[in-house]
Amino acid sequence: MTEVRKQRILIVDDQSAHTVALCDVLRQYQFDAEGCESAEAALELLRSQSFDLMLSDLNMPGLDGIGLVREALQYDPELACIIMTGEGSVATAVRAMQGGALDYIVKPFKASSLLPVLARAQATRALRLANAELERQVRQNVMELAEANYRLEQARTEAEHANAEKSRFLSNMSHELRTPLNGILGFAQILAADKLPATQLEKQRFARNIVQSGQHLLKLVNEILDLARIEAGKVPLAMEAVDLPTVLQECRMMVTPLAAKRDITLGFGVVPPQRLRADRTRLVQVLINLLSNAIKYNHEQGRVDLACTVDGPRLRIAVSDTGPGLEPDQVQHIFQPFHRLGRDEEEEGSGLGLALTRRVVEAMQGAIGVESQPGEGSTFWVELPLAPETTQQVQHA
Numbered sequence: 001m002t003e004v005r006k007q008r009i010l011i012v013d014d015q016s017a018h019t020v021a022l023c024d025v026l027r028q029y030q031f032d033a034e035g036c037e038s039a040e041a042a043l044e045l046l047r048s049q050s051f052d053l054m055l056s057d058l059n060m061p062g063l064d065g066i067g068l069v070r071e072a073l074q075y076d077p078e079l080a081c082i083i084m085t086g087e088g089s090v091a092t093a094v095r096a097m098q099g100g101a102l103d104y105i106v107k108p109f110k111a112s113s114l115l116p117v118l119a120r121a122q123a124t125r126a127l128r129l130a131n132a133e134l135e136r137q138v139r140q141n142v143m144e145l146a147e148a149n150y151r152l153e154q155a156r157t158e159a160e161h162a163n164a165e166k167s168r169f170l171s172n173m174s175h176e177l178r179t180p181l182n183g184i185l186g187f188a189q190i191l192a193a194d195k196l197p198a199t200q201l202e203k204q205r206f207a208r209n210i211v212q213s214g215q216h217l218l219k220l221v222n223e224i225l226d227l228a229r230i231e232a233g234k235v236p237l238a239m240e241a242v243d244l245p246t247v248l249q250e251c252r253m254m255v256t257p258l259a260a261k262r263d264i265t266l267g268f269g270v271v272p273p274q275r276l277r278a279d280r281t282r283l284v285q286v287l288i289n290l291l292s293n294a295i296k297y298n299h300e301q302g303r304v305d306l307a308c309t310v311d312g313p314r315l316r317i318a319v320s321d322t323g324p325g326l327e328p329d330q331v332q333h334i335f336q337p338f339h340r341l342g343r344d345e346e347e348e349g350s351g352l353g354l355a356l357t358r359r360v361v362e363a364m365q366g367a368i369g370v371e372s373q374p375g376e377g378s379t380f381w382v383e384l385p386l387a388p389e390t391t392q393q394v395q396h397a
C-alpha cells in the first residue's frame, strides 16, 4: 500500500501562542505543520527544507508577510502562500496577491474556514506543478525534435553531396572511357576500310595507337574496379608487419628507370629500421603512386626526396618533389577521381592514382595529405601505424 505523503505547511506568526495553536490544529487535519515566529526564521528554514504551503501573518516586526512571500518564492516558485491578516481590507488582499500569495484569510478564523482556503491553495499548487512538468516535457520534446531535424538535415546534405559526387564520377568516367575507345574504333575503322589509303608504315602506327589506347582502357577499367571495390569495403587487406627498408628498396628499384629517363635525382635519406602494419602489396602501390607522380610532375633534372619520421605509434613517409607545386584550390580536389588539373595533354595518366591511394591508405588505418608551395614543389605524405612489436621496441629503447 502506498503511503500518502502529508502536506508540509509552514506557519509564520510573531504571536507564538497563535503559531503553536495553529500547528496543533493543522496536525489534527493530517498536515505536517511547522511554526516560525519571524519572516527571517522562516526564510532560514526554507533555505534547507521544502514545504508545500506557507501561511504567514501580514504584520510582523522586521520583514512583513508580503516581503516574506516575495523572498520565499525565490527559493521555491511553486510554494503556495497564504496571508493571514487582521485588517480585512481589499487593499491588503490585493497587495498580498500582487506579492505572489495565492489567497488570504482574515484573522481571527476558525479551522472550518481555513481548511477550504488551504485546499484551494493546494489544488492551485498541484496544477502549477503539473503545468511546470508539462512545460518541461514540451521544451524537451521541442529540443529533441530540433536535434532530430538537424541530424536529418545533415544526413540529407551528406546524401545529396554523395549523390552529386557519384554523378560527377560517372560522367567523368564515361568521358575517360570513351576517349580511348573512340581512338580504338577510329584507327580500327581506317585499317578495316579498303577505300582509305594507308601505307604499311601508317598501318603500323595505327595498330600501335590501338594497342596503346587498349592498354590505357584496360588500366582505367582495372583502376575503376579497384576503386569501387575498396569503396565498398570489398578488398581484403592482408595486414602484416612489413619491413620498411626492404619495401622502400623495392620501390626505389621500380622507379629508378622512370627517374633516369627524366634525369631526376632520387634521394631516400636514412630509412629507420621499422616495421609497418600494412598490406604489403597495397603499401608498394601507394608509394609507387606518390613516387611516380613526383617524377612525372617535375622539372627535368629535378629532385625527388623521400623522408621517414617516427611520430609516436605511427610512421610518416613524405615524398617531396621540385615540380610546379599546387595552388590551394588544386590541393582541395587533388584526391578526387579524375582531377588531372589540366595535365591531360602533358602527361599520361587516368587521374585515379591519388584517389585510389587515399582510399587504400585510409583502409589501412592511415592518413594522407599534401603540403605545397606553388612554384616550389609539393610534399605528399602518408602516415601509417607501426607494427605492434616495433612500437614496443621503440618504447623500451
Ligand SMILES: Nc1ncnc2c1ncn2[C@@H]1O[C@H](COP(=O)(O)OP(=O)(O)OP(=O)(O)O)[C@@H](O)[C@H]1O
Pocket (backbone or CB within 6 Å): 289, 293, 294, 297, 321, 323, 324, 325, 326, 334, 339, 340, 341, 342, 343, 348, 349, 350, 351, 352, 353, 354, 355, 378
Ligand atoms: N607531385 C605532384 N606535383 C604536382 N602535381 C601533381 C603531383 N601529383 C599529382 N599531381 C596532379 O594531380 C593530378 C592527379 O594525380 P593522380 O596521381 O591522381 O593521377 P594521374 O597521375 O594524372 O594519373 P594516374 O592515375 O596514372 O596516377 C595529376 O594529374 C597532376 O595534375
Ligand SMILES: [Mg+2]
Pocket (backbone or CB within 6 Å): 289, 292, 293, 349, 353, 354
Ligand atoms: Mg598519378
